[in-house]
Amino acid sequence: MASHSIYTTAEEALSIIQSNQRLFIHGSACTPLYLMRKLAEQAPRLRHVELVFISVLGDLEVQKPQYQESFHINCMFVSAPVREAVNNGRADYIPVFLSDIPDLFNKKILPIDVAIVQVSPPDSHGYCSLGTSVDIARSAVHTATRVIAQVNPRVPRTHGDGLIHVSRFTHMVYQEEELPEVNYGENTTETELAIGKYIAGMIEDGSTLQMGIGTIPDAVLKALTSHKDIGIHTEMLSDGVIDLFEKGVINNRKKRIHPNKAVTGFAIGTRRLYDYVDDNPAIAFLDIDYVNDPHVIRRNPNMVAINSAIEVDLTGQVCSDSIGSIQYSGIGGQMDFMRGAALSEGGKPIIALTSRTHRGVPRIVPCLKDFAGVVTTRGHIHYVVTEYGIAYLYGKNLRQRAKSLIDIAHPDDRELLTKACFERFKQFL
Numbered sequence: 001m002a003s004h005s006i007y008t009t010a011e012e013a014l015s016i017i018q019s020n021q022r023l024f025i026h027g028s029a030c031t032p033l034y035l036m037r038k039l040a041e042q043a044p045r046l047r048h049v050e051l052v053f054i055s056v057l058g059d060l061e062v063q064k065p066q067y068q069e070s071f072h073i074n075c076m077f078v079s080a081p082v083r084e085a086v087n088n089g090r091a092d093y094i095p096v097f098l099s100d101i102p103d104l105f106n107k108k109i110l111p112i113d114v115a116i117v118q119v120s121p122p123d124s125h126g127y128c129s130l131g132t133s134v135d136i137a138r139s140a141v142h143t144a145t146r147v148i149a150q151v152n153p154r155v156p157r158t159h160g161d162g163l164i165h166v167s168r169f170t171h172m173v174y175q176e177e178e179l180p181e182v183n184y185g186e187n188t189t190e191t192e193l194a195i196g197k198y199i200a201g202m203i204e205d206g207s208t209l210q211m212g213i214g215t216i217p218d219a220v221l222k223a224l225t226s227h228k229d230i231g232i233h234t235e236m237l238s239d240g241v242i243d244l245f246e247k248g249v250i251n252n253r254k255k256r257i258h259p260n261k262a263v264t265g266f267a268i269g270t271r272r273l274y275d276y277v278d279d280n281p282a283i284a285f286l287d288i289d290y291v292n293d294p295h296v297i298r299r300n301p302n303m304v305a306i307n308s309a310i311e312v313d314l315t316g317q318v319c320s321d322s323i324g325s326i327q328y329s330g331i332g333g334q335m336d337f338m339r340g341a342a343l344s345e346g347g348k349p350i351i352a353l354t355s356r357t358h359r360g361v362p363r364i365v366p367c368l369k370d371f372a373g374v375v376t377t378r379g380h381i382h383y384v385v386t387e388y389g390i391a392y393l394y395g396k397n398l399r400q401r402a403k404s405l406i407d408i409a410h411p412d413d414r415e416l417l418t419k420a421c422f423e424r425f426k427q428f429l
Contacts, residue, residue, distance in 0.1 A: 006122075006172055010038035013148045013171035019046050021113035024105075024140040025053040027079075028266045029274065030133040032118040032150040033058045034175040039116075043070035052094075052110060054101070054136060054330070055079040057180035057268070065090060076101055076136075077330035078321075086327050095321075095373070098235060098265075098333040099292035102139035114170075115144035120155040121174075122166050130162030131155035132179070132274060134285040135235070135265040138162060146170040154179055156278035160285035181270045184238050185218045191354050192219040194387040199306060200224050202348055202383070202390070206254035208300040210234040210337045212307040213268070213329075216352045220306055224249055231255040232262035233300055235292055235333040237283070239269040242276050257299045258284060265291045265333075292333045297340025298347070305341035307334045309353045309376075311363045314402040314421060316378035316393045318351055324369035331375050338380050348383060351376065355386040355410035364409040366420035384408065399425050 014035065017023065026032055040061040047070060051062065054077040062071045063085045073082055073091035077098075085091035096104070104110040117137055119128035128149065130137050138161050141147050149169045153176050166172065188196075196219030203209070203224065208231035211217030221240030224230060231252040232241060241262070244250040252260050265288040267277055277283050290296055297303055309320045310328065321329045341347040353363050364386070368374070382394040384405060391404035402421045406414050 006166060007151070007174045008171050010035055010173045010175070013173050014039055014042055016146055016148070016170060017042070017046065017049065017114055020048050022050045022052060022111065024112045024115040024144060025051050025056065026117040026130070026133060026137050027053045027056045027135070028133040028268050029057060029179045030118040030131050030137070030155060031056045031058050031060065031180065032116055033060070033180070034177055035116055035148065035150045035173065037061045040067055043067045046070045048072060050074050052076065052112070054098070056081050057182065063091065077332055078327045079329070083328065093327050093330065095331050097292070097331055097336055099289050099336045101136045102287065102289040105136070105139045105143040112140055112144035113146065115140045115147045116150070117141060117147065118150040118152055118155055119164065120157045121151055121153055123157070126166045127163045128166065129155065129157040130164060130285070131158055132268070132277065133266040134158070134160060134162040135288040138287045139289070141168065148173070150175055152176055156274050158277050158285040159279075159281050159283065161287045162285050179271070179274055182268050183270050184215050185222070185240060188215045188219050188222070191387045192216050193222065195352050195354065195385055196220040196223040198385050198390055199350060199352060200227070202350070203227060203304055204302055204346070205229055207231070207302040207304050208233050208255055210297070210303070210305045210341070211236065211238070211240070212332070212334060214308045216308050217306050229254045231300065232264065233258070233291070233297065233303070234263070235265045235288065235337070237262070237264045237267040237269070237273065237277070239273045242272065245282070252282070255300050257296065263291060292336035294336055294340035294343060297337060298343035301345040303341040303344035303347040305337035305349045307337065307351055309351050309363070311365050311368060311372070312351065312353065312384055312405065313365055313368050314405055314417065315398050316381040316384070316401050316405070317368060317374050318376035318381060319368050319372040320375040322371070322373045325371035334375050335380065338376050342380065342382060349380070350383045350385055351381065352385045355388055355408070355413070362410060362413045364405050364413065364417065366417060366424075
């Protein structure tokens with residue numbers, strides 16, 4: 001198949017890239033790692049090529065220091081492969097709601113010269129699939145001047161918005177390689193399982209769920225085995241949904257929009273997940289400007305959004321993307337779903353976090369660290385959950401919020417938090 005006339009070499013395909021251009025790089029499990037290695041080989045002829053993307057996985061060769069004169073990363077989410085580069089000043093970060101990123105492409109705020117994507121082989125009609133990552137990739141492909149595709153039979157064919165005809169590709173390069181894998185469930189602790197049980201107790205039968213990135217969403221899914229008629233409308237899918245699909249817990253019957261289908265923008269997990277979504281008509285991978293639109297999200301009743309945080313201050317400000325001045329991740333879709341769930345009839349927007357880090361650092365704090373970013377504002381916060389319980393902050397004044405948050409903080413942190421409250425509010429709680 002690789003010798004078919006529609007394919008060319010990586011060198012020929014990448015020769016269309018010139019200095020000072022902007023490239024879109026497909027992300028998550030579909031990060032085109034082979035073409036990134038080949039692009040790095042062309043560094044001597046290139047200068048100031050800008051690379052834009054959201055989360056990427058795997059060993060991204062072009063982010064290494066020796067290529068910084070040739071390639072500059074300007075990412076819209078800071079994932080592990082580029083975290084050091086961003087915080088060392090070799091790369092930049094654009095804070096933006098995930099739902100807004102397609103508009104940056106469509107309105108030519110970030111016009112794309114070349115999009116590099118990884119797709120499934122074409123079917124008998126000439127259509128390839130964007131596989132596990134439709135999200136912002138669909139808009140990038142539709143707006144880019146040119147498109148290079150790494151065609152990989154290990155990419156699943158997914159249903160939804162991710163079908164791209166071969167005529168859209170300037171060049172196609174055939175390369176089979178395994179997709180990067182992440183197993184969120186294998187690192188779940190007893191603390192996170194306790195949080196999962198609290199949240200599961202908040203979820204009614206017939207609810208629709210959104211799960212953010214990390215181990216806590218998988219802990220919630222593990223605690224839902226006795227629930228019924230659960231729906232999925234989420235920016236991301238992980239392995240935790242598979243068992244619930246197979247047990248009939250997730251069936252999407254009660255959803256008001258896209259009934260009988262799980263809706264997502266991308267999937268990150270193990271090969272088991274990638275095989276599960278392959279040609280699965282019960283899962284629709286849709287454009288992120290639709291999936292993450294709060295006005296779309298709110299249309300499903302009992303929408304439950306479950307997202308994590310790095311720290312929460314005593315007034316309810318949520319930092320989810322940074323540790324002080326260290327950029328750790330990004331805004332992503334947290335606010336899209338926090339607002340959408342808040343507007344949903346019977347909806348519950350939830351921030352879930354352990355009371356302390358694994359190193360013992362408190363996560364409910366008197367005030368956020370210097371330079372920390374606020375992702376979810378105190379005007380948007382509703383529920384905060386730790387292993388010590390549930391704090392409901394909506395409609396509460398600052399002192400009431402502080403009292404509720406202290407009650408779910410780590411017991412060894414409560415005295416310090418109470419003193420901080422008295423200093424701020426001039427009276428005991």
